[in-house]
């Protein structure tokens with residue numbers, strides 16, 4: 001069980017995954033939240049779009065939807081070159097009704113049972129990616145598959161999930177064929193491989209592949225704590241434009257660290273108590289503090 005990322009976190013996770021991201025319209029606030037819940041989030045779902053005339057037209061269709069199924073029809077459309085088009089964020093009409101046993105297996109990260117019932121609403125619980133493919137024997141370009149693997153792995157990493165949290169629409173809703181031509185066991189193996197490699201392979205930001213420091217737990221950050229990790233964190237906060245230091249950053253946890261970290265949390269879209277300056281797992285992972 002997890003709180004969905006904010007839109008700012010979502011785009012930052014995808015960009016850090018090393019994929020090209022294009023924003024469409026007011027995607028951050030384009031959603032179906034007025035029709036039902038969004039979250040808790042449990043996984044990532046991949047789809048194929050079906051027949052299309054132009055890729056741009058398909059991206060727009062996924063953004064606006066149609067009369068009987070209003071958009072957004074997913075969060076990101078992954079085109080055949082591997083570019084991720086953000087068309088909406090929040091509740092989206094992509095998963096529809098599926099099998100509650102499948103949802104429970106995703107939550108527990110266990111082997112999926114067959115999807116033979118449609119008794120649970122998947123739209124609150126999955127990030128959704130429509131991948132442009134006719135679904136009738138069209139081959140999947142390497143670049144597109146690679147982007148699909150990367151965004152799946154990046155979202156799993158942001159939430160601390162394994163590759164078992166990534167499923168296909170065809171594993172969720174009885175009768176759905178998508179994404180056709182993709183063996184999900186292989187797909188999850190590829191995602192697991194990316195998750196095993198730290199940091200995300202192909203990251204555009206970190207070409208020299210540094211190793212990031214694990215989150216030490218919120219308890220770690222208390223007055224009097226002295227650690228090289230706190231200096232490393234402070235330097236990253238300054239690099240992100242969140243530094244509130246008059247001197248330092250240094251190894252001792254101070255109020256300036258707390259104020260700086262709070263600025264980072266606000267930058268990620270957290271508000272109120274969630275931006276209290278005390279590091280949490282998600283914001284820490286996104287800060288990418290080098291191991292010291």
Ligand SMILES: [Zn+2]
Pocket residue numbers: 046047048094169176178
């Ligand atoms: Zn689908």
